[in-house]
Amino acid sequence: MINIQRKTIQRQIIFDVLRSLEHPTVSQINDVIQKEHPAISKSTIYRNLRQMEDEKLVCRIWLPNDTERYDNNTTPHYHLKCTSCGTIYDIEPDTIEQKTKNPTNTATISTISTIVAKAIKKRYNFAVTKKDLVFSGTCGEC
Ligand SMILES: [Zn+2]
Ligand SMILES: [Zn+2]
Helix, strand or coil, rough: CCHHHHHHHHHHHHHHHHHHHCHHHHHHHHHHHHHHHHCCCCHHHHHHHHHHHCCCCCCCECCCCCCCCECCCCCCEEEEECCCCEEEEEEECCCCCCCCCCCCCCCHHHHHHHHHHHHHHHHHCCCCCCCEEEEEECCCCC
């Protein structure tokens, strides 16, 4: 019973740290945890992250020229990467320049990517199952 409780507490700590950071790498999560909870090993962190990923509480993301990162936003979305500070930001799926004319008919980044996937299927006979889109640049903080 005590062991189960300890596991639940460790898992909650790991999840809370993940959520407090912006798309952290495992090392970044580990660094924060080691400061306050040195008893939680890196392998425990890894194992818990994988479990939470399997349970779809978090997702793992891969970006070009970057280490794998964790994301607590599990709804499909794309990313912005600041090449100056390295921070990864979410692009909300409904992001689009607002059109005044027919706002209900406005394409969002999400519908645009679906249209592109359909075109790819038609032109290359390639079935897109996952769409990762990253825009690199400089963030407002830099
Ligand atoms: Zn930046
Ligand atoms: Zn994200």
